Amino acid sequence: MLDFLRIAVRGLLHRKKRSWLTIIGILIGITSVVALVSLGTSMQLAVRRSFEELGYDVMMILPGELGGGFGGPASLGASFEIDADALSEVEGVGEIGLMSYESLYVRAGENEGFLDTLGVSENIFSFFKVEMVAGRGFSPGERGAVVLGVEVAKELNLDVGDTLEIEDRPFAVVGIYSADSRLDEDAILIPLPDMQALLGTQGVSMVFVRAAPGYEVGKVATRLEEFLYESRGRRDLSVQTMEEVHEVVQRALGILGAFLGGIAGIALLVGGIGVMNTMYTAVLERTREIGVMKAVGARNSQIMLVFLLESGLMGLVGGAMGTGIGALLNFAAVTAAKAVLGARVLEYGISWWLVLGALGFSFLVGAFAGLLPARSAAKLDPVRALRYE
Amino acid sequence: MRNETIVELVDVWKVYRMGRRRRIEVEALRGVDLRVPRGEFLAVMGPSGSGKSTLLHIMGCLDRPTEGKVLFEGRDVSRLRPVALARIRNRRVGFVFQSFNLSPTLTALGNVELPMVFAGVPRRKRLARARELLARVGLRERERHLPSELSGGEQQRVAIARALANSPDLLLADEPTGNLDTETGRGVLSLLSEANGEGVTVAVVTHDPEVAAAAARKLRIRDGRIVGDDDA
Numbered sequence: 309m310l311d312f313l314r315i316a317v318r319g320l321l322h323r324k325k326r327s328w329l330t331i332i333g334i335l336i337g338i339t340s341v342v343a344l345v346s347l348g349t350s351m352q353l354a355v356r357r358s359f360e361e362l363g364y365d366v367m368m369i370l371p372g373e374l375g376g377g378f379g380g381p382a383s384l385g386a387s388f389e390i391d392a393d394a395l396s397e398v399e400g401v402g403e404i405g406l407m408s409y410e411s412l413y414v415r416a417g418e419n420e421g422f423l424d425t426l427g428v429s430e431n432i433f434s435f436f437k438v439e440m441v442a443g444r445g446f447s448p449g450e451r452g453a454v455v456l457g458v459e460v461a462k463e464l465n466l467d468v469g470d471t472l473e474i475e476d477r478p479f480a481v482v483g484i485y486s487a488d489s490r491l492d493e494d495a496i497l498i499p500l501p502d503m504q505a506l507l508g509t510q511g512v513s514m515v516f517v518r519a520a521p522g523y524e525v526g527k528v529a530t531r532l533e534e535f536l537y538e539s540r541g542r543r544d545l546s547v548q549t550m551e552e553v554h555e556v557v558q559r560a561l562g563i564l565g566a567f568l569g570g571i572a573g574i575a576l577l578v579g580g581i582g583v584m585n586t587m588y589t590a591v592l593e594r595t596r597e598i599g600v601m602k603a604v605g606a607r608n609s610q611i612m613l614v615f616l617l618e619s620g621l622m623g624l625v626g627g628a629m630g631t632g633i634g635a636l637l638n639f640a641a642v643t644a645a646k647a648v649l650g651a652r653v654l655e656y657g658i659s660w661w662l663v664l665g666a667l668g669f670s671f672l673v674g675a676f677a678g679l680l681p682a683r684s685a686a687k688l689d690p691v692r693a694l695r696y697e
Numbered sequence: 698m699r700n701e702t703i704v705e706l707v708d709v710w711k712v713y714r715m716g717r718r719r720r721i722e723v724e725a726l727r728g729v730d731l732r733v734p735r736g737e738f739l740a741v742m743g744p745s746g747s748g749k750s751t752l753l754h755i756m757g758c759l760d761r762p763t764e765g766k767v768l769f770e771g772r773d774v775s776r777l778r779p780v781a782l783a784r785i786r787n788r789r790v791g792f793v794f795q796s797f798n799l800s801p802t803l804t805a806l807g808n809v810e811l812p813m814v815f816a817g818v819p820r821r822k823r824l825a826r827a828r829e830l831l832a833r834v835g836l837r838e839r840e841r842h843l844p845s846e847l848s849g850g851e852q853q854r855v856a857i858a859r860a861l862a863n864s865p866d867l868l869l870a871d872e873p874t875g876n877l878d879t880e881t882g883r884g885v886l887s888l889l890s891e892a893n894g895e896g897v898t899v900a901v902v903t904h905d906p907e908v909a910a911a912a913a914r915k916l917r918i919r920d921g922r923i924v925g926d927d928d929a
Contacts (some may be wrong), residue, residue: 311814315803322802424876600798603759604812604859606789607780691751691760 316617329491334626337576342634348565349657369515387511405516416472427503441482443468454479552684587681599693608686615682727753727921738914790861795872797852806840821885830858850881893917
């Protein structure tokens with residue numbers, strides 16, 4: 309086998325320029341496969357990390373029926389009223405966090421406009437492990453206070469101790485939270501009662517429930533759903549575990565990844581056809597040599613092996629370089645995304661199985677593309693091949 | 698005991714179908730009977746297109762007859778499968794061609810090694826044998842050279858070394874001196890004679906009177922038939 313490999317390498321080196329051009333074809337294919345697949349992985353990993361940080365023991369109560377696909381609840385963001393105290397009586401329910409969302413008119417000095425505002429229960433800060441850059445979160449029963457995301461604070465040029473107006477009511481800035489927090493760094497947080505007063509409702513848009521220690525999330529979710537149905541008499545709210553949400557998001561990302569991979573596959577296919585073309589040319593060019601190999605006693609299978617090794621090697625070399633470049637691209641993309649868009653958008657997505665898979669696959673593409681040319685080489689009639697000019 | 702006839706042809710016909718739809722039939726051999734005893738030095742002569750090369754190819758199991766029998770060391774090989782024929786060519790036969798036909802990608806050493814690679818000889822043994830053969834044809838110093846870096850005579854000597862790699866019983870040469878000047882041709886001829894002296898049966902297709910003179914038996918062939926045989 310090693311001897312045949314040596315013969316194959318000799319053959320490749322003999323037509324260096326053409327071998328390299330062919331290898332570049334494979335290289336581009338594998339680069340795009342690795343770059344795009346790892347990008348998909350990067351997104352999935354980032355999403356998974358986000359969910360893991362929040363914890364899989366968390367459930368969300370959302371308005372509307374949750375469909376199967378990734379459409380999600382039909383009326384996400386709609387407001388609903390809920391008795392949090394009654395909810396906490398359900399077996400297995402631990403901490404409960406309430407959130408109400410609205411885009412509100414905000415004014416701070418020269419700056420004014422509609423900004424995303426969240427009315428939150430004061431335990432949201434611990435619930436989401438919000439990291440404060442300055443100041444503090446809300447104390448129980450506090451009103452007229454506001455906590456800003458670091459980006460918003462920068463944009464509005466506000467610091468702890470300053471005041472801003474939301475819907476013409478004054479709020480004092482008591483804290484600023486970091487961009488690394490689970491909450492959107494562009495948000496403005498005010499106490500839930502203030503939000504409800506501004507909107508003139510008793511409603512919330514989302515309830516976060518953590519399962520009490522020792523309880524299984526899925527079972528608690530089912531119990532909660534039953535409780536909500538019994539207490540409200542209709543199924544207008546759905547309970548979603550983070551696992552379910554994660555699954556829906558992963559499925560969407562999976563489809564995206566498959567789509568990207570498909571596009572990359574086309575590039576690889578073109579590379580494979582390049583290999584086939586080169587190998588056919590090589591077979592034609594070396595017809596006489598094949599005749600000689602047969603004359604000195606090479607079996608058809610041995611000649612086939614030489615040519616398959618040649619095409620497989622081209623695939624493998626292109627694949628190795630493509631994998632390297634693809635990995636670099638992923639590294640560059642993730643690094644750039646972290647710098648520009650914030651820490652949580654992407655994670656490094658190169659894994660061992662991707663590297664090994666890409667290498668194995670590129671060898672297979674090369675060998676497969678070489679299959680027909682190698683077969684035609686092996687089946688040459690030795691006498692004709694020897695006469696070939 | 699080894700068979701004393703190395704190869705025997707019995708009423709061998711070879712018909713090539715050529716042209717579009719393979720409608721044109723060319724009869725390269727028309728009923729050839731030939732017995733080659735072990736150890737013989739045979740020269741095959743005749744005008745071009747008379748079927749000399751075809752005869753050589755069939756003797757060396759490179760080609761199969763359309764009709765008739767070919768007995769190689771007493772065994773009928775005319776209907777053997779390609780893989781079995783390849784094995785015979787590899788172990789029993791050595792070919793030398795007019796245009797040398799060395800692999801341009803391999804060094805002199807690599808070319809001599811080639812038949813042993815296909816035979817599965819271990820590398821160490823193979824290298825030793827290839828170097829010994831190159832030394833024998835006077836090219837020990839040039840083992841690292843590619844064919845393109847060798848003269849015609851040197852290439853043909855490498856080709857002879859390659860043909861002898863697996864210690865064949867039968868050495869077949871198709872106009873081995875055809876592309877060489879007289880002096881270089883003599884060197885090649887003496888290598889063939891030397892091999893014959895060691896017991897290898899040699900058959901040479903040639904136009905070269907010097908080569909023919911060296912052969913113990915001369916065969917004349919015309920239009921696919923043997924028209925003259927010293928032995929007959």
